[in-house]
Amino acid sequence: MTLDRIRRIARTWRINTLNTAVYVASGGKTTLHEGRFARWCGTWRNWSRTYECQPARFERPGTEEELGRIVRESEKVRVVGGGHSFNRCPLTQGTLISLDAQARILDVDVERRVVRVQAGIRLRDFTRQILEHGLSLPVLGSTNAQSLGALIGTDLHGTGKSHGFLSEQVLSLRVMNAAGEARTLVRGTPEFHAVAGSIGTCGVVTELEMQCVPAFNLEKRLEVVPRRWAEDHLEEVLNTHDHVSFYYVGGVDAEHIRMNVWNRTTQPPSHLCHVRKMGLELMDMLLSGYLLGLSRVLMLTEPFAKVGLFFMKLTQQGRRTVLPMCVAFARQLFYHHDEIEYGVPFARHQQCLQEVLELLERRRFVCIVEVRFTPATSMATVGPGVGRRTCFIELAPSLSVDSSAVFEEAEQIFLKYGGQVHLGKATRAREEDMERMYGVRWHALRTVQRAQDPDGKFVNDFVARVFGPTRRLEESRDEDEGTPEPAVSWG
Known part of the structure; x- marks a missing residue:
């Protein structure tokens, strides 16, 4: 084993242990899974401490007026939320802005179930506060540490039969352009839909108007099922349950997978449901954060994976826990890991998933593979699930191993099957890949980007690679002079 590998394992286990200790000590309310700016050294780091930058300025404006002044004064700007990112999207050597000081609910219309809120609020705080008014969102993702503004920027998705995206619930957005001018964008306009999924390239989201639903509870159940059965009966499973996800152990020849299902219920939350949820998260950390890593060191990954699934089946199989919707999906405790995720057309996802699993087994690369599903309900112009029924395939390996080569091969498989990238992940x-993925949608997004940020103020190195450099904005603007805007439909 190389010295670099030993250091990776030691660092990962140290971070896992620290996060677990904080989680347990706080009763499951606190973890360290957020980006942070250290003023003493002028460095901002993402949640996993894998990316960092030293911006010339780090600002936390308290008002929209102050934010506008900062944007106008700055040559380059990026905005960060919770820092729960897996790439260089938030980094800049210019001005880095946090909207943590703009995190209030501004208005609640209980009768219409409409909430107006500032974009810096964390999802966990938003869902908790609207629950006090008897309101909820119909679907959430698997984390809640991010800000609403950042989640719109990556077109947050969950898994669901009828709903899949946060953007479905957004009625209007207040967005600031590169000149520091803010205006309200409503659903149905090209600018509104371009902002969702554009990772901040079309302006800074300062406020959102959200259409909520009456608060409800979900009954969550975990089962360990034969992989072949789950794939053969997938449509039946998806039609039977409100929300479904699967966890595969990639890199080993495992015949069983973990299935999570959530269904609406009128039953009250289970007794000690919070404690039960903590127990399951601690078990996930033990298996994913420690035992899988140990199995790699001992070269016993296959028996460890099978024993882990057997233990989970023995202790959790069929156990039902009723939870308020606002906490039913989100995990608080994560092992130190990386992620890549693509949305693949549902009709082709099983072939794609099979090739990805074969890649992992061939390389003996052990990692968790999460699989989720959404209908074609995204309101974004571009995003991993726009325009079609989608299966999301996510690889989440521990950072104790170098995943770059495997991610590169997996990404080619996703692209082969028409995958659309999640821009919050690796x-x-x-x-050119983005243009092939989205076609006319890509050109519609670029049209809005040129209008909102003609000089590329919101473009950093990552954005320049994915969206094209600033000079391309100028070239495209000249080429498209007098050309009608591309027509795009949403939802």
């Missing part, structure tokens, strides 16, 4: 996608 990716090597370039502008």
Whole structure:
């Protein structure tokens, strides 16, 4: 084993242990899974401490007026939320802005179930506060540490039979352009839909108007099922349950997978449901954060994976826990890991998933593979699930191993099957890949980007690779003079 590998393992286990200790000590309310700016050294780091930058300025404006002044004064600007990112998207050597000081609910219309809120609020705080008014969102993702503004920027998705995206619930957005001018954008306009999924290239989201639903509870159940059965009966499973996800252990020949299902219920939350949820998260950390890593060191990954699934089946199989919707999906405790995710057309996802699993087994690369599903309900112009029924395939390996080569091969498989990239996760996608993925949608987004940020103030190195450099904005503007805007439909 190389010295670099030993250091990776030691660092990962140290971070896992620290996060677990904080989680347990706080009763499951606190973890360290957020980006942070250290003023003493002028460095901002993402949640996993894998990316960092030293911006010339780090600002936390308290008002929209102050934000506008900062944007106008700055040559380059990026905005960060919770820092729960897996790539260089937030980094800049210019001005880095946090909207943590703009995190209030501004208005609640209980009768219409409409909430107006500032974009810096964390999803966990938003869902908790609207629950006090008897309101909820119909679907959420698997984390809640991010800000609403950042989640719109990556077109947050969950898994669901009828709903899949946060953007479905957004009625209007207040967005500031590169000149520091803010205006309200409403659903149905090209600018509104371009902002969702554009990772901040079309302006800074300062406020959102959200259409909520009456608060409800979900009954969550975990089962360990034969992989072949799950794939053969997938449509039946998806039609039977409101929300479904699967966890595969990639890199080993495992015949069983973990299936999570959530269904609406009128039952009250289970007794000690919070404690039960903590127990399951601690078990996930033990298996994914420690035992899988140990199995790699001992070269016993296959028996460890099978024993882990057997233990989970023995202790959790069929156990039902009723939870308020606002906490039913989100995990608080994560092992130190990386992620890549693509949305693949549902009709082709099983072939794609099979090739990805074969890649992992061939390389003996052990990692968790999460699989989720959404209908074609995204309101974004571009995003991993726009325009079609989608299966999301995510690889989430521990950072104790170098995943770059495997991610590169997996990404080519996703692209082969018409995958659309999640821009909050690891990716090597370039502008030409984005154009092939989205076609007319890509050109519609670029049209809005040129209008909102003609000089590329919101463009950093990552954005330049994925969206094209600033000079391309100028070239495209000249080429498209007098050309009608591309027509795009949403939802």
